[in-house]
Amino acid sequence: MHEYSLEKMAEKIHYGKTKEYFGEVLSSYHNENYRSAVVMLWSVAVCDIVYKLQSLIDLYGDASAKQLLDDVGEIQKNDPKSSSWELKLVEDVCEKTNLLDTSEYENLRYLQKQRHLSAHPVLNKERELHSPNKETVRSLLRNTLEDLLTKPPFYTQHILNELLNDISESKEILNTREKVRKYIENRYLSRTTQQVEVNIFRSLWKIVFKLENEQCNQNRLINLHVLEVIAQKNKAVLQEAIQGDMDFYSNIANSGDPLSYLVFFLSQNSELYPLLNDAARLKVEHCIAEDDVGKTVGWFVKESLEKHADDIEEWIKGEGRPVFTPEQFETILEMSDSDEWQERFCRIVSTYYGSSMNYDQADSRFQIAIPKFIRLFSKDAIRDLAQKIEGNSQCHDRRQARHDYTIIKERIDEIFEDGEFDYEDYYWFSRKLGLAD
Numbered sequence: 001m002h003e004y005s006l007e008k009m010a011e012k013i014h015y016g017k018t019k020e021y022f023g024e025v026l027s028s029y030h031n032e033n034y035r036s037a038v039v040m041l042w043s044v045a046v047c048d049i050v051y052k053l054q055s056l057i058d059l060y061g062d063a064s065a066k067q068l069l070d071d072v073g074e075i076q077k078n079d080p081k082s083s084s085w086e087l088k089l090v091e092d093v094c095e096k097t098n099l100l101d102t103s104e105y106e107n108l109r110y111l112q113k114q115r116h117l118s119a120h121p122v123l124n125k126e127r128e129l130h131s132p133n134k135e136t137v138r139s140l141l142r143n144t145l146e147d148l149l150t151k152p153p154f155y156t157q158h159i160l161n162e163l164l165n166d167i168s169e170s171k172e173i174l175n176t177r178e179k180v181r182k183y184i185e186n187r188y189l190s191r192t193t194q195q196v197e198v199n200i201f202r203s204l205w206k207i208v209f210k211l212e213n214e215q216c217n218q219n220r221l222i223n224l225h226v227l228e229v230i231a232q233k234n235k236a237v238l239q240e241a242i243q244g245d246m247d248f249y250s251n252i253a254n255s256g257d258p259l260s261y262l263v264f265f266l267s268q269n270s271e272l273y274p275l276l277n278d279a280a281r282l283k284v285e286h287c288i289a290e291d292d293v294g295k296t297v298g299w300f301v302k303e304s305l306e307k308h309a310d311d312i313e314e315w316i317k318g319e320g321r322p323v324f325t326p327e328q329f330e331t332i333l334e335m336s337d338s339d340e341w342q343e344r345f346c347r348i349v350s351t352y353y354g355s356s357m358n359y360d361q362a363d364s365r366f367q368i369a370i371p372k373f374i375r376l377f378s379k380d381a382i383r384d385l386a387q388k389i390e391g392n393s394q395c396h397d398r399r400q401a402r403h404d405y406t407i408i409k410e411r412i413d414e415i416f417e418d419g420e421f422d423y424e425d426y427y428w429f430s431r432k433l434g435l436a437d
Contacts (some may be wrong), residue, residue, distance in 0.1 A: 354388025
């Protein structure tokens, strides 16, 4: 078992100045100057808190951090010789920010008490100055390193406005989910506590799934992407948070984009749907029955994924005539990673193309549904696609078909043995490939 190394831990101290000052503390400790080590350690801890608050102000304009330092400055101005601001700063940081939790605050309070005993002429019964022992000082050093000095500055509760303004201004650059994830994790979530992230999630829930105004409408998509990132990182605690605040999370929009966005989000986080109250679930179910987004992704209220696939195919073949995008098909595909679902997905895209009502629609639907996903097609899926082409003249008679079907032919050659695929069973399909008279 390796002994805990104060020196190695000190290398992880966030700020250079703090690391330099802590070196003096270690020097006093190793030279057995324990009173001096404790007095200096308290000063280093207070300075480090100030550095962290100033960093939050400089980099992110954190309002809580600014207010705390303004309050300290006012105390120092009114009573320059007083050190009362030091403990007040620690107390306020614990109460109003997320730099310290309760246990970390208590550890610093104990350090402050030891510092008071060590720095003042407090005599014991033998008229000797108080002197903390080696074990106490080592414990103080370790706790201060782990609780404070090695941590980056954490955002306070006022992060939300900064985050919303930042991503709104950056949304042209953050044009993919992956870019949003990297940006949010690097710039914000690496400097937040779990409680702050849950609070941000709560606020974004209302902004994305309830509110309708110009700003919310313009930024709804990127706000959703941020919500997705936070949800993915905090899956373990979100259910408890929603259960404990059901009325708030169930206060959702009645219709429109906010409700459609919620249904989409729940399709990726289906474990949250049962936590909403009955009224909210009725709204969600109505959206799934009537709204195009709901019909596409609302699998989580169905008895099975298979039933949802049936519903999508019936919708495609019915009077609704939905128009899908490649992104929508990607979303459907991602509902499950099973081989069975991949097979069923291929049937859905084949149905979409095979239900084309005219040549132009067939041209468009083929490009959207087939080339991107052709590598997923099994032997049975290829036969199903060829059969649907065979049964619809709008598919097999169109001018572009001869060129388009080379993609299918390549997949046939890839997965079928020579002669295994019987082109004679699909006359119009094979004719377009130049394989029939």
